[in-house]
Amino acid sequence: MAEIVIRNLRKEFGSFTAVKGSSFTIGDGEFFMLLGPSGCGKTTTLRMIAGLELPTSGEILIDGEDVSQRPASQRDIAMVFQMFALYPHMNVRKNISYPLVSQGVPKAQVAAKVAEVARILGIENILDKPVGGLSGGDRQRVALGRAIVRNPKAFMMDEPLGALDAEFREHMAEELRALHDRMGATTVYVTHDQLEAMQMGDKIVVMNHGVVEQFGTPQEIYDHPATMFVADFIGSPAMNFLRFEGGFRPGETAVTLGGVRIATPELHEEAAGRQLVLGVRPEHVALSDAGAYRGRVEAAEYLGTTQIVTLSTAHGSVKARIPSGHVARVGETVGLDFDARTLSVFDAGTGRAFRTAANAGVNHG
Amino acid sequence: MTAYSITEPSGRSKLVAGLLVTLYTIVTLLPLVWIISTGFKSGPDSISYPPKVLFEPSLEGYVNLFTTRTRVAAEEFQNLPPPETWYDEIVRDQGMVIAGPSRFGERFLNSVIIGFGSTFLSIFLGTLAAYAFSRFKVPLKDDLLFFILSTRMMPPIAVAIPIYLMYRELGLSDTHLGMILLYTAVNISLAVWLLKGFIDEIPREYEEAALIDGYTRFQAFRKVVLPQAATGIASTAIFCLIFAWNEYAFAVLLTSGTAQTAPPFIPTIIGVGGQDWPAVAAGATIFLLPVMIFTILLRKHLLRGITFGAVRK
Numbered sequence: 104m105a106e107i108v109i110r111n112l113r114k115e116f117g118s119f120t121a122v123k124g125s126s127f128t129i130g131d132g133e134f135f136m137l138l139g140p141s142g143c144g145k146t147t148t149l150r151m152i153a154g155l156e157l158p159t160s161g162e163i164l165i166d167g168e169d170v171s172q173r174p175a176s177q178r179d180i181a182m183v184f185q186m187f188a189l190y191p192h193m194n195v196r197k198n199i200s201y202p203l204v205s206q207g208v209p210k211a212q213v214a215a216k217v218a219e220v221a222r223i224l225g226i227e228n229i230l231d232k233p234v235g236g237l238s239g240g241d242r243q244r245v246a247l248g249r250a251i252v253r254n255p256k257a258f259m260m261d262e263p264l265g266a267l268d269a270e271f272r273e274h275m276a277e278e279l280r281a282l283h284d285r286m287g288a289t290t291v292y293v294t295h296d297q298l299e300a301m302q303m304g305d306k307i308v309v310m311n312h313g314v315v316e317q318f319g320t321p322q323e324i325y326d327h328p329a330t331m332f333v334a335d336f337i338g339s340p341a342m343n344f345l346r347f348e349g350g351f352r353p354g355e356t357a358v359t360l361g362g363v364r365i366a367t368p369e370l371h372e373e374a375a376g377r378q379l380v381l382g383v384r385p386e387h388v389a390l391s392d393a394g395a396y397r398g399r400v401e402a403a404e405y406l407g408t409t410q411i412v413t414l415s416t417a418h419g420s421v422k423a424r425i426p427s428g429h430v431a432r433v434g435e436t437v438g439l440d441f442d443a444r445t446l447s448v449f450d451a452g453t454g455r456a457f458r459t460a461a462n463a464g465v466n467h468g
Numbered sequence: 469m470t471a472y473s474i475t476e477p478s479g480r481s482k483l484v485a486g487l488l489v490t491l492y493t494i495v496t497l498l499p500l501v502w503i504i505s506t507g508f509k510s511g512p513d514s515i516s517y518p519p520k521v522l523f524e525p526s527l528e529g530y531v532n533l534f535t536t537r538t539r540v541a542a543e544e545f546q547n548l549p550p551p552e553t554w555y556d557e558i559v560r561d562q563g564m565v566i567a568g569p570s571r572f573g574e575r576f577l578n579s580v581i582i583g584f585g586s587t588f589l590s591i592f593l594g595t596l597a598a599y600a601f602s603r604f605k606v607p608l609k610d611d612l613l614f615f616i617l618s619t620r621m622m623p624p625i626a627v628a629i630p631i632y633l634m635y636r637e638l639g640l641s642d643t644h645l646g647m648i649l650l651y652t653a654v655n656i657s658l659a660v661w662l663l664k665g666f667i668d669e670i671p672r673e674y675e676e677a678a679l680i681d682g683y684t685r686f687q688a689f690r691k692v693v694l695p696q697a698a699t700g701i702a703s704t705a706i707f708c709l710i711f712a713w714n715e716y717a718f719a720v721l722l723t724s725g726t727a728q729t730a731p732p733f734i735p736t737i738i739g740v741g742g743q744d745w746p747a748v749a750a751g752a753t754i755f756l757l758p759v760m761i762f763t764i765l766l767r768k769h770l771l772r773g774i775t776f777g778a779v780r781k
Contacts, residue, residue: 155676175679182680188673192695205682249681259680 105166105256105289106131107152112161114147121147123313124161129306132287134280136304140336141295144313146261149293153259154178165256181250182259185266187242189234189249196230199248206253220248223282239267243275247282257289264299276303297337301325309333319465327462328447331454334382340411342382345418346451350375358448361417363396366443368461378451385411387442388423390431394438400431414439506749514745528562529746531555533572533737537564572751575733580758581644582729583713586651590708591701593652594659599689601660602667616657624654625717632721642727650722651712659704666700667693702769706762713759730755
């Protein structure tokens with residue numbers, strides 16, 4: 104297993120730049136998520152690590168060795184593709200043993216290794232079947248088997264759950280995570296599904312337009328988004344953005360929206376007379392009659408234990424996730440309380456989060 | 469009340485379809501039946517009018533196809549020892565003796581060498597080129613592909629004279645190599661285009677998986693792409709072989725001796741007092757067999773190949 108270091112990685116396809124100077128480190132044994140909308144450069148990044156694309160510039164270090172210009176076959180990594188890419192003209196056993204055959208492993212050893220992998224994945228009963236008739240889950244397991252049979256330095260997974268039915272995804276996600284925990288293998292996983300990334304990842308890189316927006320643990324990224332893009336992309340419903348004009352000085356612990364002071368974490372930067380955005384997660388909004396900041400209830404969606412209440416305020420629409428016991432009548436004007444420790448303040452121009460006491464340790468891009 | 473089904477045709481439409489198919493089959497098979505039966509007729513039967521549908525079968529045509537015969541003087545004919553073999557006997561019945569084997573065997577072998585040789589070469593080069601066009605960033609790719617296709621936009625025979633002159637200069641006239649190269653040149657555009665389509669349909673991920681599994685690009689091509697392109701290769705090979713096998717015009721123009729193929733040879737089979745139609749028909753029948761066998765062997769692939777990519781899988 105290995106640590107993977109990415110330094111200033113860049114990839115251009117003609118005049119289009121798919122990845123613009125990414126840098127991050129994937130720790131040994133980490134389950135690492137590359138997250139972003141389609142076209143953000145996450146798959147290109149993965150393919151560069153795998154050796155299926157060569158970077159235009161920058162370095163990829165696997166176990167301290169620069170492999171950025173080496174072909175895939177010399178990198179000792181395994182990959183699981185979205186469509187699994189099982190060799191259709193071979194049966195399950197042949198598919199799984201194929202990576203070993205390329206290395207000239209003796210036959211007896213191949214058989215033993217395949218049997219072991221089949222046992223780990225619970226696919227011993229389908230070893231001699233052609234891959235054509237397998238169910239999605241079994242194909243997935245065979246693809247995983249082909250990846251783990253070789254004990255590679257790292258696993259690359261390109262949306263491996265993307266081709267599965269919704270109900271089966273959850274199950275497979277758990278299986279994948281359990282497999283990872285057992286093997287402790289460095290895994291790089293590409294997904295556009297923020298829930299999947301949060302659920303499975305040790306670390307997440309959020310990319311957009313070829314740029315790394317933020318790099319950190321799921322909790323850091325959720326609680327302290329480095330940019331408005333991340334704040335909006337992660338979480339459902341997304342973070343509320345209250346747009347206002349104003350400023351603050353380092354050390355202040357509140358911002359003023361329409362004459363109402365709203366407490367925030369201690370601000371470490373200075374801003375004056377600028378377009379600003381106050382970011383607040385729906386679950387950090389509470390409705391109270393006393394609250395000085397007012398909003399009008401527009402709609403309420405019942406979700407079982409909680410409900411999502413949509414309110415219109417002087418600074419934009421706000422969604423609040425509150426216990427479903429609370430009665431919110433449409434048309435009513437209520438007060439909004441925000442959980443001060445969790446608020447983010449963004450620069451509306453650049454989308455960047457201002458440094459505060461809360462996000463001081465967060466890795467920005 | 470009539471029950472309608474959108475998947476099951478009604479009895480009447482099945483009947484109409486069956487009749488049409490039968491009619492079509494009769495129309496297309498009739499020339500074939502004519503040729504095959506003529507091959508088994510005697511000389512007079514083959515030219516009798518109205519044509520004989522029922523006749524006494526004879527192997528005269530086949531014997532004449534493979535032999536050259538000569539007439540001998542009447543008294544000499546009387547004194548000949550009795551015929552040793554059944555084909556001697558057939559020739560004697562025509563009042564002649566066998567002088568030696570004909571050239572049909574050679575010509576047939578030439579057809580096999582040139583037909584299969586050029587098919588192999590077309591497929592070999594075509595697969596490599598198609599793979600490159602399908603997978604790599606080739607500069608001016610679209611223009612090159614169009615250029616390759618454009619070689620088929622005129623009948624190949626339109627360039628017969630330049631090719632004739634060129635081949636004479638290069639010493640390729642009437643050689644196996646010359647004919648193989650010529651048929652390959654004609655077939656390669658078809659092969660590249662057809663095979664590119666087939667290879668385009670094979671997801672790149674298969675090769676990428678092989679590359680990551682530790683194989684080189686060429687190994688991935690050979691062990692992962694080729695087996696999956698087998699269907700396409702088979703159907704392309706059939707098209708290439710049929711062209712090379714049946715080609716007549718260039719064969720007449722460029723071959724006469726050593727490399728002459730069967731198509732220009734068969735019509736020149738002359739018997740006593742004119743065209744030996746049973747022998748010509750016998751030659752045509754034998755000539756049909758290799759392509760027929762080849763096609764039947766690859767039929768399963770052919771059908772899949774023709775409908776390949778028609779339905780999203």
